[in-house]
Amino acid sequence: MRFADLLNFAWQVLRGSVSRTLLILLAMGIGVAAVVVVTALGEGARLYVANQFGSLGSNLVIVLPGRSETSGAMPGVLIGKTPRDLTLEDALALGRSHAIRRFAPLIIGAGDVRAGGRSRETPVLGSTSELMDIRHMEVAQGLFLPQGDPRHSQPVCVIGAKVASELFGSRTALGDWVRIGERRFRVIGILAAQGQSLGFNTDEIVIVPLAAAQALFNTESLFRILVEAKSREQIAAAKADVEEIVRLRHEGERDVTVITQDAVLATFDRILRALTLTVASIAAISLAVAGILIMNVMLIAVTQRRREIGLLKALGATGGQIRLAFFTEAMMLALGGAAAGLVVGELGRSLAVQLYPTIPFQAPWWALIAAPLTAIATAVLFTVAPARRAARLDPVQALSRR
Template sequence: MNLRDTLTLSLTTVASYRTRSLLIVLAMALGVAAVVVLTALGEGARRYVVGQFSSLGTNLLIVLPGRAETAGGFPGAALGQTPRDLTLEDARFIGQLPQVRRLAPLNVGVAELTAGGRLREVTVLGSNAELLPIRHMKLSQGSFLAHGSERSAQIVLGSVLAREFFPDGRAVGQRVRLGDSRFLVSGVLAVQGESMGFNSDEIAIIPIDYAQELFNTESLFRILVEAKSRTAIEPAKAAISHALKLRHDGEEDVTVITQDAVLATFDRILTALTLAVAGIAAISLAVAGILVMNVMLVAVAQRTAEIGLLKAIGAPAADIRRLFFAEALWLSLAGGVIGFALGHFGAWMVRLAYPLLPAWPPAWASVAGVATALVTGIAASLLPASRAARLDPVLALSGK
């Protein structure tokens, strides 16, 4: 019997035992759907966390004053104080390192913002033009702090602040007062919401020099550094530590942290979690495989006389074996395809219910789910098929 006839004949069989076939297909489909949906959830969680981190900036290094050590020899260390400030000069020096693409020095403080008769306290960031690209921030109106013009009194408002102070939406070009100084609104940040617990919609950004004047300080809170590439992160970290050690008279009194180390850990944990969940879902597929085996064994017992007939009219053992294989193949193929569709539908529902969670099932999970269904289904038919093929024709004809 050729392949086409085998497939057609077994499809007729599958279609005629409707209830039985539907139940197996359902079991298979649920198994595959479970693999797809659960890995989509795992992958979604991973992407969510990675997304949260990368919204801070890519290839980001953060330089902060002080050494994260408890075994310091000087009394200040124990109190978490730093013996030497991180200054704008330090920042400029780091900016010349070859591994560094751009950097933004950072000062943070609180000041009173006054405009149009309104007044409120706001968090003020002092920085430069590079802050925007490093932190992946976007503007909804106007322009950011201009390059090389840190001395001009510009201010960029977070979206909430802009709406509060200028409800008509025309913030750009307006004058505001911050502390004792007057600033010109040059731009408004686009709505970004909260990221890692920090709401950038309610901040004001001014040039670093003004911020240092405003807060009456020479030292920087942080320096945000973007390395030239992912591979340049570690060399940049070493170079920055080395450069600042030289500048600070051989004292290692700054800490350079990279988010990639943290990110990689989360990535690994969540990938492992996804795999574990996929494995658990795969168990349900194995159960479905056993169900297929059971049903095929029953089918062989039920159709003994028919197998005898096929043998009587001259079907070789291989043909009979292939007929049962093909039957299992149809069942698991239908289960795999329906489960695939069901799983993707489920993942879509999850995305609909939790828009923040990018619950896209990874391609490997879809492929593996369907492939596992096929392999278990066919493997489960091996025993029943060979049992059918080995039946004695005379006994089989009499239904024994």
């Protein structure tokens, strides 16, 4: 039998019973679409989290004072040994490491920011010019903090987009003065609107030079040091360097916590991947159900088409040809169902994108291959039994009945 004839024969069978064909296509399609949509949602969530971390800065290592672990025996605790503060000198010492590209010490406080007659309570960040590159910030107007010795400061500030519009309205903020606490700062830059990133809204902050923040909040101790490693591979080295440098400066005491962005990201990544896989395999079960449906329909077909199968044998069809005809039919159903499922899945995905434009929904490539492949595999697998039954049919018996 020629391949084209085989396809044509199966096609005529499928066209001969439209509702049966459509039902199987529906079942297969739903299965494939479910896998595609579910993995797209999972992968979208994963990419979303990854992007959020990415917007924090790349190859980021965060140093915070204090050690979040219990150590030592009771007496030590009773003495009440508090961790040393993290200071600007500690931060500057980090410049010695070869694994570190740049770093930005950070102080955060809340300040009452006034301009003209308006006043607003906002988070005030004290940092250096490096902060912009580490945090991937963008300046819409003007400049970021000037470079120079962080121990000394000029009375300048950079304000978030929302702060600018709230305090100055339609007036130009750039070059004007704001008052934070008892000090006056000239606005030299306005940040581009970037929105929320991991609970921190850069639109609503005011950034001043580090020394100014130290004076403003009357503190020497840093809230964080943000460190950018030279590359992804250098992150571990940067972390080790930070720990070693600070330990030496703090008389051998390991009293800082160093978090790498990678470690946090990897944890989220693992969780979301596992979640996606789990839900995808649940969706894949619907494919198996579709496969069983195909088997049922095929078994019924063997009974219904006894006469036809008997006839084909009388006309000289071999058992192999009959099996092949059934497999071709199942294969066409699976391919049609998979194609329909991929289309519907893609529609579902674009619908999700319409509803949540910020989340990059995209079915991963393995799902786009695995879903149709599973559909085809189950279809073929579940056709083995019906096809064998058809091929073994005794033509004399099949033909003798009306």
